Amino acid sequence: MLTGEVPKGGAFATLDASEIMGNLGLCGGWINLPPCSHSKHKETSVSKKVIIPVVVGIAILTMSLLLVAFSYRWRRSCTPALKVWPPKISYEELVDATGGFSDENLLGIGSFGSVYKGILRDRTNIAVKVLKLQDEHAHQSFSRECNALKRVRHRNVIKIISSCSNLDFKALILPLMSNGSLERWLYPREGGQCKLNLSDRLRISMEIAQGMAYLHHYCFVQVIHRDLKPNNVLLGDDMISYIADFGLSNIIFGNSMDSLTSTDALKGSVGYIAPEYGIGGNISTKGDVYSYGILILELLTRRRPTDDRWTEGINLPKWTEMHFPNRISDVVDNCLLIDAHDSEMSTVMECLTQFIQIGLFCTRESPQERPDMTEIVDRLNTIRGAFLDTPKTLQLPMDISPFINDERNINTIELGNRGSWSTSTS
Structure with missing residues (x-):
C-alpha cells in the first residue's frame, strides 16, 4: 500500500520490479511505473505564494486603520x-x-x-x-x-x-495619608506649636530608620533614596511613618554602585545633600545616612537646615555640636522640655543626649565615618529599650515596633571630637 514517487538514485538504483509489485500508488522511478503528476503540487505552491502575502497585507492594513481610528481615545486613556x-x-x-x-x-x-x-x-x-x-x-x-x-x-x-x-x-x-507630611507636623501653619512629643519623635525616627535599612540592606535590589527630608515622610491615619517620593532614587543591581557618580546628585534638596556630592563623590547609601542625620537634628531642634541664622561655616550639625553635650537645652525644641516634670528632667535630658548623638554621627563630613542604617536601628533600639519603663511622657506604644529589645540600661555618651560612638553602662 505504498504511495508516492520512487526515487531513481541511491538504494533505489538496483531496485527490482518484483520488490514493489502490487503497490498501485507508486509512480516514477526507472522501473516501468506510471509517470507522477505534479500539477496539484504546483497549484498549491502558487496558491501559497499569492494568498499568504495578500492575507498579511490585509491584516497590516486593518491594524493601521484601527490605530488611526482609536488614536484619540488611546491618548486619553491610561x-x-x-x-x-x-x-x-x-x-x-x-x-x-x-x-x-x-x-x-x-x-x-x-x-x-x-x-x-x-x-x-x-x-x-x-x-x-x-x-x-x-x-x-x-x-x-x-x-x-x-x-x-x-x-x-x-x-x-x-x-x-x-x-x-x-x-x-x-x-x-x-x-492618601490623612495626616500629611512630617514637615506639616514640625512646622504647623500660622506659627502653631509642634504637637509631637519626645516619644513620637523617637518612634518616627525608628520607623524611618527601619524603612531606610530595608531599602539599603534587605530589599532584593538596593535602593538609594537621595531626597530624604521631612516633606518626603508621610504619616498615615495611625501616625505610622512612610518614606515617600522616589523620583530621584537609584536602584543598584549587583555591584553597579561604582558606576554611579554625583553628576546629578545635587538635584536633591538643599541642606540635606551629603557634602561629598558637592566635590564629585560617588552616590552611595552613606549619602542617605547624612540626610537622615539632618532629619534627626531637625526633628529635635525644629531648625531647618536652610535657616537664615546659619552664617558662613556654620550649619545645623555644627551648631548642634557646639552645644553638645552640656548645653543641649539651648538647641532642642522647647516643647520637649516644657512638658517634662522636674523629677523627669534628668531622664529626658539623657534620652535627648543619646538621640542627638545619632544625628551628629550620621552627619560626619566623611562618608566612611558614618554608620549604616542597620547600626542606627540597633542604636535607636537601645535608646528605646532604656527608656521604656520611664514615666508616661516617655513611654512608647508597644505595638509600634517589633524590634524592641530587652535592654534596660541607660548608656552615657563619650563623644569627644566626634569620634566613633562608645558607651559605658551606668
Missing part, C-alpha cells in the same frame, strides 16, 4: 506603567475622583508636578501625583519612581495603588 498588574484606573476615573484636578483638591506642588486628593468609585481615598510633562526631567522622575516602588514592600515605605501613563498624561496613584 495604561499602567508598572508591570506588576496593578488595578487599572482610567484617566476619566481620575478626573472624576479629583473633581477635574481642581484647586480645592490640590495637596501640594513639587519640583516635577502636583499632588491631588481624590476618592475612587469604590470609595478608596487616594493621592494622585501628576507629573509636569513640560519639565524634561519629569519623565525620568516618573520612570525612577515606578521602578523603585514596584520592587519594594515594607510597612514604612509608601505603597503604590496604580499608575497612569499615556502621551499627554503621567500620574502615580498612591494611598
Whole structure:
C-alpha cells in the first residue's frame, strides 16, 4: 500500500520490479511505473505564494486603520506603567475622583508636578501625583519612581495603588495619608506649636530608620533614596511613618554602585545633600545616612537646615555640636522640655543626649565615618529599650515596633571630637 514517487538514485538504483509489485500508488522511478503528476503540487505552491502575502497585507492594513481610528481615545486613556498588574484606573476615573484636578483638591506642588486628593468609585481615598510633562526631567522622575516602588514592600515605605501613563498624561496613584507630611507636623501653619512629643519623635525616627535599612540592606535590589527630608515622610491615619517620593532614587543591581557618580546628585534638596556630592563623590547609601542625620537634628531642634541664622561655616550639625553635650537645652525644641516634670528632667535630658548623638554621627563630613542604617536601628533600639519603663511622657506604644529589645540600661555618651560612638553602662 505504498504511495508516492520512487526515487531513481541511491538504494533505489538496483531496485527490482518484483520488490514493489502490487503497490498501485507508486509512480516514477526507472522501473516501468506510471509517470507522477505534479500539477496539484504546483497549484498549491502558487496558491501559497499569492494568498499568504495578500492575507498579511490585509491584516497590516486593518491594524493601521484601527490605530488611526482609536488614536484619540488611546491618548486619553491610561495604561499602567508598572508591570506588576496593578488595578487599572482610567484617566476619566481620575478626573472624576479629583473633581477635574481642581484647586480645592490640590495637596501640594513639587519640583516635577502636583499632588491631588481624590476618592475612587469604590470609595478608596487616594493621592494622585501628576507629573509636569513640560519639565524634561519629569519623565525620568516618573520612570525612577515606578521602578523603585514596584520592587519594594515594607510597612514604612509608601505603597503604590496604580499608575497612569499615556502621551499627554503621567500620574502615580498612591494611598492618601490623612495626616500629611512630617514637615506639616514640625512646622504647623500660622506659627502653631509642634504637637509631637519626645516619644513620637523617637518612634518616627525608628520607623524611618527601619524603612531606610530595608531599602539599603534587605530589599532584593538596593535602593538609594537621595531626597530624604521631612516633606518626603508621610504619616498615615495611625501616625505610622512612610518614606515617600522616589523620583530621584537609584536602584543598584549587583555591584553597579561604582558606576554611579554625583553628576546629578545635587538635584536633591538643599541642606540635606551629603557634602561629598558637592566635590564629585560617588552616590552611595552613606549619602542617605547624612540626610537622615539632618532629619534627626531637625526633628529635635525644629531648625531647618536652610535657616537664615546659619552664617558662613556654620550649619545645623555644627551648631548642634557646639552645644553638645552640656548645653543641649539651648538647641532642642522647647516643647520637649516644657512638658517634662522636674523629677523627669534628668531622664529626658539623657534620652535627648543619646538621640542627638545619632544625628551628629550620621552627619560626619566623611562618608566612611558614618554608620549604616542597620547600626542606627540597633542604636535607636537601645535608646528605646532604656527608656521604656520611664514615666508616661516617655513611654512608647508597644505595638509600634517589633524590634524592641530587652535592654534596660541607660548608656552615657563619650563623644569627644566626634569620634566613633562608645558607651559605658551606668
